[in-house]
Amino acid sequence: MIITRTLPELRAAARHLGGLSFVPTMGALHSGHVSLLAAARASGRPVAASIFVNPTQFGPAEDFNHYPRDEAGDLAQLEAAGCDLVWLPDVTTMYPPGSATSVNPAGPALLWEGAARRGHFAGVTTVVTKLFGQVQPEAAYFGEKDWQQVQVVRQLAADLHLPVEIIPVATARARDGLALSSRNRFLQPAERARAPALFAALCEAARRISSGGAVAPALAAACATVTQSGMAVQYIALVHAHTLVPCDTLAHPARLLAAARLGTVRLLDNLPVTQSDASVPDYP
Ligand code: AMP
Numbered sequence: 001m002i003i004t005r006t007l008p009e010l011r012a013a014a015r016h017l018g019g020l021s022f023v024p025t026m027g028a029l030h031s032g033h034v035s036l037l038a039a040a041r042a043s044g045r046p047v048a049a050s051i052f053v054n055p056t057q058f059g060p061a062e063d064f065n066h067y068p069r070d071e072a073g074d075l076a077q078l079e080a081a082g083c084d085l086v087w088l089p090d091v092t093t094m095y096p097p098g099s100a101t102s103v104n105p106a107g108p109a110l111l112w113e114g115a116a117r118r119g120h121f122a123g124v125t126t127v128v129t130k131l132f133g134q135v136q137p138e139a140a141y142f143g144e145k146d147w148q149q150v151q152v153v154r155q156l157a158a159d160l161h162l163p164v165e166i167i168p169v170a171t172a173r174a175r176d177g178l179a180l181s182s183r184n185r186f187l188q189p190a191e192r193a194r195a196p197a198l199f200a201a202l203c204e205a206a207r208r209i210s211s212g213g214a215v216a217p218a219l220a221a222a223c224a225t226v227t228q229s230g231m232a233v234q235y236i237a238l239v240h241a242h243t244l245v246p247c248d249t250l251a252h253p254a255r256l257l258a259a260a261r262l263g264t265v266r267l268l269d270n271l272p273v274t275q276s277d278a279s280v281p282d283y284p
Contacts, residue, residue, distance in 0.1 A: 001078060002085045007093060009133060011053035013085050014135055016044040016280040020085070022137030022164075024128060027051040028068035028182035029077045033171035036141045037081040039169045048135050049078055052094060056102075057123030068182055079180065087135060094130055102126040103160075108151040108244045113268070114258055124149060125156045132157075132164055139165040145172075145179050147255060147270040151242055154175075171269075173199070179269050191263045201236070202256050202271045209238065209250055209273050216248070219241055231260035231267070250275060 002017075012183045014020060021040035025033050030236040040047045051074055058064035071088070078086055093212040102122060108114075109121035132140065142150045151169045157166050172180045177199035178192075187195060208218040215238050223233045237246050243251035259266055 001075075001083055003075065003088065004086065005088050007089075010085075010087050010089075010134060014048065017048070017084055018070060019045050019199070020048045020135060020137040021045040022135050022140045023047065023049040023083075024140065025049060025051055026053045026182065028070055028185075029074045030172075030180045030182060031243070032143055032145060034077065035172045036143055036169050037078070037083055037120075039167065040139075040141050041082050043139060045138060046084040047082065048085040048087060048133065049083050049096050049136065052087075052089050052127065052131075054094070054123055054127040055091060055121050056126060057094070059117055059119065062117070063183075072205075082119040084146075087131075088135055094127065103129050103156065105152055105156060107146060107155050107243070111148070111239075111244045112235060112237070113148050113259070114152075116241075116259065120157065121149075121152050125152060128153055128156065129160065129162070132162055137164055139167050141169050143172075144168050144170055144270070145181065145239075146268065147257060148244060151238045153180050154242075177203075179267075181267075183265050186263070186265050188263055191224075191230075191265070194229045194231070194260055195267060198226055198231065198258055198260055198267050198269050199271075201225040202258055202269055205236070205238075206256055206271050206273045209254075209256075210275060212264070215250070222256075226258075226260050229276060231262045232259065234259040234266070236260075237250050241272070 002013045004013055021043045023036045023040050053067050055064055095246050103125040104123050105125045114121050133252045176196040178196045205218045205222040220235045226233050236258045239246050240251050241255040256271045258269050
């Protein structure tokens with residue numbers, strides 16, 4: 001595995017390997033990241049991953065300084081996952097003094113996380129554009145765990161004619177249904193025990209809506225269950241899966257999106273909803 005920390009090193013290694021599959025991350029890797037690497041490997045192309053905790057996608061009151069960092073552990077996981085090239089830029093490489101250009105996304109970036117975290121998706125699309133320019137991958141893999149991010153990055157690649165295929169990868173979950181996330185380590189044990197209630201509530205809402213139940217009461221019931229589990233619901237919504245505009249009735253394709261605060265952690269999750277029960281995972 002080639003480890004690169006400067007742009008000339010990265011460019012030489014990327015040219016040498018050619019036609020890359022790329023997995024951008026902020027590190028603190030877990031099995032969700034590993035499933036992205038496995039999907040990238042399955043493409044048959046050489047695999048590159050980046051680790052960069054991007055300051056511009058954190059708000060002033062957010063956890064940039066406390067975001068978990070574990071470079072040695074991450075490199076061991078990347079090596080074990082068969083990664084060929086790692087890109088570890090520092091902040092000055094990504095944002096050199098005097099840089100004056102950023103990306104300003106609209107459309108699906110304005111809703112949900114974009115409304116709750118002002119500037120977040122501008123930070124994401126700016127850093128992803130830079131990473132694509134640096135690594136020049138043929139394909140890039142993003143987790144459905146961050147469903148809105150996948151739609152925003154697809155829109156970015158389409159609008160700016162970026163020559164990269166955006167490939168979504170299914171959400172990796174703990175046995176009890178909780179979507180894996182680097183921030184889950186900040187849940188206290190009692191909170192961790194309650195956290196799967198978010199996914200369970202989404203499954204129940206998806207079942208009700210997909211079997212013909214009205215949308216509003218299904219969402220209200222999900223909010224009530226999640227609130228009773230000790231979380232502060234920020235949103236639970238049925239949306240068009242790509243535009244992310246809310247739907248009153250079951251549109252095609254549709255997605256349930258949710259965000260809830262549990263202690264100091266914001267949990268995000270989402271599920272597809274179709275007219276049959278087939279899309280709803282088996283969950284107790
Ligand atoms: P992050 O390091 O949190 O920026 O995540 C890097 C990539 O991993 C993003 O594309 C995430 O959507 C993806 N990811 C994070 N958690 C999961 C998960 N539980 N399942 C699948 N992908 C994930």
